Amino acid sequence: MTNILCIGAGYVGGSTMPVIASHCPEHRFVIVDINESRIAAWQSDQLPIYEPGLEEIVHQTRGKNLFFSTEINRHIAEADIIFVSVNTPTKTFGQGAGRAADLQFWEKTARQILENSTSSKIVVEKSTLPVRTAEAMERILNSNGNGLYFDVLSNPEFLAEGTAIRDMQNPNRVLIGGRQTESGRKAVEKLVELYAHWVPRDRIITTNLWSSELSKLVANAFLAQRISSINSISALCEKTEANISEVANAIGRDERIGHRFLQASVGFGGSCFKKDILNLVYLCEHYGLPEVARYWEQVVLMNEFQERRFAANMVASMFNTVAGKRIALFGAAFKANTSDTRESPALAVCRALLEEKAQIVMTDPYALENACQDLEDLESRITYEPDPYAAAKNAHAIAILTEWPQYAELDYERIYSSMVKPAFIFDGRNLLDHRKLFEIGFNVYPIGKPARTRLVNHGTETD
Ligand code: UDX
Ligand code: UDX
Secondary structure (H helix, E strand, O other): OOEEEEEOOOHHHHHHHHHHHHHOOOOEEEEEOOOHHHHHHHOOOOOOOOOOOHHHHHHHHEOOOEEEEOOHHHHHHHOOEEEEOOOOOEOOOOOOOOOOEOOHHHHHHHHHHHHHOOOOEEEEEOOOOOOOHHHHHHHHHOOOOOOOOEEEEEOOOOOOOOOHHHHHHOOOOEEEEEOOOHHHHHHHHHHHHHHOOOOOHHHEEEEEHHHHHHHHHHHHHHHHHHHHHHHHHHHHHHHHOOOHHHHHHHHHOOOOOOOOOOOOOOOOOOOOHHHHHHHHHHHHHHOOOHHHHHHHHHHHHHHHHHHHHHHHHHHHHOOOOOOOOEEEEEOOOOOOOOOOOOOOHHHHHHHHHHHOOOEEEEEOOOOHHHHHHHOHHHHHHEEEOOOHHHHHOOOOEEEEOOOOHHHHHOOHHHHHHHOOOOOEEEEOOOOOOHHHHHHHOOEEEOOOOOOEOOOOOOOOOOO
């Protein structure tokens, strides 16, 4: 039996470890966190994160070979392998503020591991980290002089929220980076063995430490770049009567381009894309590559432009003022099937409309609690309403900000009849049947497609 510890019971630790534990019943897994209420939630029936399939796996493993605890020091002492998935937010202060990763939790965790260890261990970076962080970790961990040795491995997480469990069960690849020393190779092999319980060997890629660390940043930068690319073209489509769905389909048929991740939207969100790209930008600057830094930074700037453009289009379409108008925001989560609101474009649009003095009603099936925390500073100015019908009642406009499939199934005739006229729908996810909505009576504004509006001076769609 191997004692496996994970420090950090957030989205990453909380969704990966139960899956590994379910495939490795002979090993003992403990997930620890400094946040007591989070651990209490993991021990309860109300898990702290919503992720399809997670509840079943936690029920299956919890109390058998998976345990949650706040006793970090004791479990460090017992562990053979320690995964670290504490958060690495963007620095808000000092050198690299707004770009570099804030590594204070990481360093604190490394010191805590060192202080509480009485045996040599493998330490696995699961958090996304700047390239060469492992080196700093090795230095701290191996500065003990007490004969203990720590192998540091990089094993970045590629799972996407909403499909995390499915991604973990059937990953495209597992990436493990380690030192090319005898001890490093042995440590890598140990981690490979763990994953090989259910992942075919040819999907487990082993590389040097730095390639592994960099690959995670680059994977996210490439994914985000595709969204910014299609979103930039959506702006052009709106000016030219080209249709972004037709363009995406036409280019995506080229196998070299492929059709996935070409869905134009109000913008990308999530805890990773922006943070990881800014991290990459900072790294490039640090290594004296300003042209490379500017190239990647543009992906983030384009995303901010798209969010701003969406809100500005709402105001412009509604006769240049939304002051005092009730506007229903459908969706707070940064994407469907998650309660996560980190960097959600819905929050950016909400803030922009509040600046215009709109009256905001926000609805979402799972994310309202998180949205409420994120927008705490504006609490009194936002109404949170889980029922979309109630949210739309007496509203001038609806903005679709998360692609929850249930929003496509609503009774829009009923919604239309309860709204102030002229009624507007701004579909930031191109989720709805725009022609049908137009026929009901809505003025419809998709992303990257001509608006369907009955108002003069905005062009009338007749097809
Ligand atoms: C985070 C980052 O967003 C991601 O980029 C990185 O790869 C891993 O960490 P996530 O799991 O989604 O991913 O973050 P979060 O939900 O914030 O969880 C981190 C957890 O670590 C929190 O529960 C926090 O309480 C805990 N933590 C943080 C510790 O236990 N100890 C610390 O010193 C700091
Ligand atoms: C991402 C990566 O996909 C994952 O591999 C990595 O480990 C963490 O970051 P995640 O943030 O969970 O995962 O979500 P993802 O599905 O990638 O979506 C990110 C954002 O892009 C969402 O806001 C989503 O709505 C948006 N998006 C995605 C688009 O706007 N258009 C698309 O075509 C795809």
